Amino acid sequence: MPIDPVKHLGKLVKEARMQQKMTQEQLSIKSGVSLRHIANIEKAKASASFEIAYVLIRTLNIPADMVLYSEHSNHNELILQTVQLIKSRDQKDLKFIKNTLDNLIENLDDYKN
Numbered sequence: 001m002p003i004d005p006v007k008h009l010g011k012l013v014k015e016a017r018m019q020q021k022m023t024q025e026q027l028s029i030k031s032g033v034s035l036r037h038i039a040n041i042e043k044a045k046a047s048a049s050f051e052i053a054y055v056l057i058r059t060l061n062i063p064a065d066m067v068l069y070s071e072h073s074n075h076n077e078l079i080l081q082t083v084q085l086i087k088s089r090d091q092k093d094l095k096f097i098k099n100t101l102d103n104l105i106e107n108l109d110d111y112k113n
Contacts, residue, residue, distance in 0.1 A: 007044040009053060012067060014042040015077070016060035019084045031059040061087050 017027050024042070028035040033052055040046035041056070048056065057067060063079055086097055 004044070006041075006047045009048060009056075009067060010042045010044040012062055012080075013038070013056050013060065016062050016080060016084070017042075019081065020060065027056075027059065031055050 013027075017024070022030075024038045025035055027033070028038055031038075033055060037046060037048075037052065038056075041048050041052075053067070056062075057064065061083060063083060066080060086094065089097065
């Protein structure tokens with residue numbers, strides 16, 4: 001069964017906003033999208049134009065593949081949670097996290113073989 005893109009975007013926006021402990025009003029101020037339109041998008045009562053979707057996705061740091069490849073939704077939720085955990089870190093922390101992930105993935109690949 002195909003996923004309804006209006007419902008999917010609404011769910012992603014709401015989940016990302018809540019994970020960031022942001023109110024709809026705060027998202028409205030930060031993105032420039034009206035509070036009413038955000039509420040309607042989250043409830044799937046309104047679709048978003050490309051421009052509005054783009055602004056919300058960028059404002060909330062939602063990975064684009066989560067929007068476009070919704071069939072991987074469980075996988076995508078883990079990606080979103082991971083992105084939200086590291087997005088506020090400084091450059092030094094990000095380099096450390098990347099090096100750690102590189103090592104973990106290398107060892108995981110060795111372990112699987």
